[in-house]
Amino acid sequence: MCHYSKELSERASKVLFDAGDSTSRGLDVLNTFPPYLERAEGCRLFDIDGESYIDWMNAFGALPTGHAHPAVVEAAMQAMSTGAHYAAAIPQEIDLAELMLKLVPSIEKVRFTHSATEASMAAIRLARGYTGRNKILKFEGHYHGWSDSMLLTTKPQPITTLGHPNSRDGIVDSSGIPQGAIEDTLVIPWNDIAALERIFKDKGREIACVATEGIMANIGIILPADGYLDRLQALCQSHDVLLYLDESVTGFHVAPGGCAELYGLDPDIVTYGKALGHGFPLAATAARKEIMDGTDWGTGMHFGTFNGHRVGVCAGLAGMRALHVDDNAGFKHLVSIGEAVVAGMRDVIARHKKHTIICQSAGSLFQLYFTDAPLIGDYRDYCQYVDSDKYIRFADHLRNFGLYLSPRNTLHNSSTLAHTTKDVDQTINAFAEALRCFE
Numbered sequence: 122m123c124h125y126s127k128e129l130s131e132r133a134s135k136v137l138f139d140a141g142d143s144t145s146r147g148l149d150v151l152n153t154f155p156p157y158l159e160r161a162e163g164c165r166l167f168d169i170d171g172e173s174y175i176d177w178m179n180a181f182g183a184l185p186t187g188h189a190h191p192a193v194v195e196a197a198m199q200a201m202s203t204g205a206h207y208a209a210a211i212p213q214e215i216d217l218a219e220l221m222l223k224l225v226p227s228i229e230k231v232r233f234t235h236s237a238t239e240a241s242m243a244a245i246r247l248a249r250g251y252t253g254r255n256k257i258l259k260f261e262g263h264y265h266g267w268s269d270s271m272l273l274t275t276k277p278q279p280i281t282t283l284g285h286p287n288s289r290d291g292i293v294d295s296s297g298i299p300q301g302a303i304e305d306t307l308v309i310p311w312n313d314i315a316a317l318e319r320i321f322k323d324k325g326r327e328i329a330c331v332a333t334e335g336i337m338a339n340i341g342i343i344l345p346a347d348g349y350l351d352r353l354q355a356l357c358q359s360h361d362v363l364l365y366l367d368e369s370v371t372g373f374h375v376a377p378g379g380c381a382e383l384y385g386l387d388p389d390i391v392t393y394g395k396a397l398g399h400g401f402p403l404a405a406t407a408a409r410k411e412i413m414d415g416t417d418w419g420t421g422m423h424f425g426t427f428n429g430h431r432v433g434v435c436a437g438l439a440g441m442r443a444l445h446v447d448d449n450a451g452f453k454h455l456v457s458i459g460e461a462v463v464a465g466m467r468d469v470i471a472r473h474k475k476h477t478i479i480c481q482s483a484g485s486l487f488q489l490y491f492t493d494a495p496l497i498g499d500y501r502d503y504c505q506y507v508d509s510d511k512y513i514r515f516a517d518h519l520r521n522f523g524l525y526l527s528p529r530n531t532l533h534n535s536s537t538l539a540h541t542t543k544d545v546d547q548t549i550n551a552f553a554e555a556l557r558c559f560e
């Protein structure tokens with residue numbers, strides 16, 4: 122079993138950097154070699170060694186309708202067979218933008234791009250261009266892509282190396298980032314109103330925007346404390362700082378209008394990625410009209426041959442419609458499946474004696490932590506209380522029981538339109554069996 126995947130992984134490690142295409146799939150997050158996949162359908166993945174898995178990772182949340190949803194496939198095939206991309210105007214980009222804008226009232230204009238990293242880079246440029254200020258405030262454990270200025274304190278570190286929570290200097294997460302690129306990025310703990318108030322008092326008038334995930338989805342799933350996002354929004358408004366909400370993961374997973382809807386926020390800039398393209402590289406930066414119009418946007422600030430790629434836009438539109446027709450019936454299914462799998466896992470965990478695990482969730486998103494703590498409330502809690510290596514081993518072990526979860530628990534799991542309650546039952550039985558014999 123797995124012999125062909127093993128062979129491929131040995132070949133891969135010779136020719137591919139980190140044996141994969143993203144650090145989140147690389148050697149660092151694997152206990153052993155990965156199964157090499159060749160086919161997927163609905164909520165099931167099939168590897169080249171003949172094994173199948175119920176997929177709860179779903180391309181890190183990029184597949185809210187599941188694999189090969191018929192409407193998405195049809196739209197993509199139709200687009201491909203009539204010319205994959207024109208780099209020119211197409212009606213579907215308007216349809217998709219209109220659909221998105223209906224979901225979040227505070228945003229009025231959209232620019233499509235490919236990856237959420239690019240969307241985030243555009244958001245930062247837009248904020249700086251509009252406000253004439255340079256500083257960006259971000260939070261520990263929040264990930265906004267791998268651009269130089271934002272790759273600070275995104276990955277867990279030993280708690281003793283984190284420094285004082287008031288320091289505001291992030292930890293640079295990669296070599297090759299020049300000091301100049303990060304000197305305007307301030308980093309503070311999230312979910313900490315006192316830290317917020319301190320930084321706004323000191324630097325509020327120098328900050329162009331605050332970048333935040335509405336729910337942390339890159340240190341597992343961590344919810345905002347009651348009133349935290351409201352306070353953040355109020356401080357932004359009183360200091361003329363733009364609120365940039367990164368919905369790359371939460372968009373179309375926690376509520377039709379993402380965290381903006383769930384927490385009643387009026388963000389100035391929002392970015393989307395992942396779920397927007399339903400398996401195709403599609404992302405977007407959206408903002409209030411005067412912010413987009415108040416810059417040279419479109420004439421000199423942001424380009425891209427493949428922006429708004431025709432296949433991705435058409436597939437994304439079909440997928441979005443599948444989720445939102447009939448009063449968001451598809452979306453409600455997604456959430457009810459997410460809630461059911463979380464309830465089932467919690468039930469198994471509560472009856473289990475050997476390992477202490479908690480499951481944190483929001484809408485369709487969930488994650489497991491091996492920890493004795495009752496709650497992981499921020500990045501520092503994760504660094505201090507979570508056994509992340511044990512999770513890596515567990516995710517690997519789960520694959521032997523036919524379950525594919527995110528390989529590392531800084532990342533997230535999600536439900537899709539394709540999962541049924543039968544898949545949930547099968548998952549919970551396999552989960553219980555896997556946990557029973559996990560060392």
Ligand code: PMP
Nearest residue numbers: 236237238264265266369370394
């Ligand atoms: N923002 C958030 C909140 C993300 O989770 C991610 C990806 N994990 C990104 C931005 C970057 O997305 P991409 O991988 O599409 O560049």
